[in-house]
Amino acid sequence: MDELHLAAIRTDYSLASLEETEVGDDPILFFRKWFAEAEHAQLSEVNAMTLATVDVDNRPHARIVLLKGLDGANFQFFTNYESHKGRQLAQRSHAALLFFWKELERQVRIEGIVTELQAEESDAYFHSRPKGSQIGAWASPQSSRIGSRAILEERVKQYEAQYAAQEVPRPAHWGGYGLQPLSIEFWQGRRSRLHDRICFERPDLAAPWEKYRLAP
Numbered sequence: 001m002d003e004l005h006l007a008a009i010r011t012d013y014s015l016a017s018l019e020e021t022e023v024g025d026d027p028i029l030f031f032r033k034w035f036a037e038a039e040h041a042q043l044s045e046v047n048a049m050t051l052a053t054v055d056v057d058n059r060p061h062a063r064i065v066l067l068k069g070l071d072g073a074n075f076q077f078f079t080n081y082e083s084h085k086g087r088q089l090a091q092r093s094h095a096a097l098l099f100f101w102k103e104l105e106r107q108v109r110i111e112g113i114v115t116e117l118q119a120e121e122s123d124a125y126f127h128s129r130p131k132g133s134q135i136g137a138w139a140s141p142q143s144s145r146i147g148s149r150a151i152l153e154e155r156v157k158q159y160e161a162q163y164a165a166q167e168v169p170r171p172a173h174w175g176g177y178g179l180q181p182l183s184i185e186f187w188q189g190r191r192s193r194l195h196d197r198i199c200f201e202r203p204d205l206a207a208p209w210e211k212y213r214l215a216p
C-alpha cells in the first residue's frame with residue numbers, strides 16, 4: 001500500500017471543543033443537538049450510521065444503515081429481518097451504531113440492545129416509502145445469493161405487476177428495529193490528537209446515566 005502514502009495522510013482537528021458542562025446530563029438531548037447541527041451544516045447522508053452486529057460465533061459484522069427515527073432513546077432503522085444483520089440480531093441483541101460527521105470533526109458511538117419495532121410502527125414507515133422501495137422490499141431477498149442482476153429485475157417486474165392496482169403491503173420479513181443505548185460517546189476532534197471524549201454509560205436501561213471523560 002506504500003504507493004498510497006497512507007502513513008502520510010493526517011488531518012489536524014481544530015474546529016471546536018467539548019466540555020462536560022456543555023454536554024449536560026442527558027445524552028439523548030445532546031445527540032439531538034449534534035444531529036440538528038449536522039443537518040444544519042447540510043452534511044450528505046447525515047443519518048447514515050454504521051451498524052455493527054455479532055454472530056453466534058462472536059464474529060463482528062458492520063454495514064451502513066439509515067437512522068429513520070429517534071423515539072425517546074430508541075434509535076430506529078429499517079431492514080430485512082431475514083438478512084444477515086436480521087439473523088444476527090435475532091441471536092445476539094447487543095449492537096453498536098456509529099456516526100462520523102467528518103466536516104464537523106465529530107464521531108458518536110452508541111452501544112446497546114436491539115429489539116424489533118411493533119408491527120404498526122413498521123407498517124407506518126413502510127407505507128411512507130416510495131412505491132419503488134416498497135416493491136424492492138418484496139423483490140430483494142436481502143443477503144441471499146442470487147445468480148444474476150437479471151433475476152432481481154425479473155422479480156421486481158413480477159411484484160410491480162402484482163401490486164400495480166393496489167397498495168403494496170409490508171412484507172412480514174421487512175421492518176424496523178430500535179436500539180436502546182447502554183452507552184453513548186461524543187467525540188470532538190482536537191489539535192495534536194488530544195481529542196475530547198465525553199461518555200455516558202448505564203448498567204441497564206432503567207438506570208441513570210453516569211457521565212465521564214475518556215483520554216483520547
Ligand SMILES: Cc1cc2nc3c(=O)[nH]c(=O)nc-3n(C[C@H](O)[C@H](O)[C@H](O)COP(=O)(O)O)c2cc1C
Binds near residue numbers: 084
Ligand atoms: C448510505 C447507505 C445507506 C443504507 N441504508 C440501509 C438501510 O437503511 N437498511 C438496510 O437494510 N440496508 C441499508 N444499506 C445497505 C447495507 O449497508 C447492507 O448492504 C445491507 O443492509 C445488507 O447487510 P447484511 O447482509 O449485513 O444484512 C445502506 C447502505 C448505504 C451505503
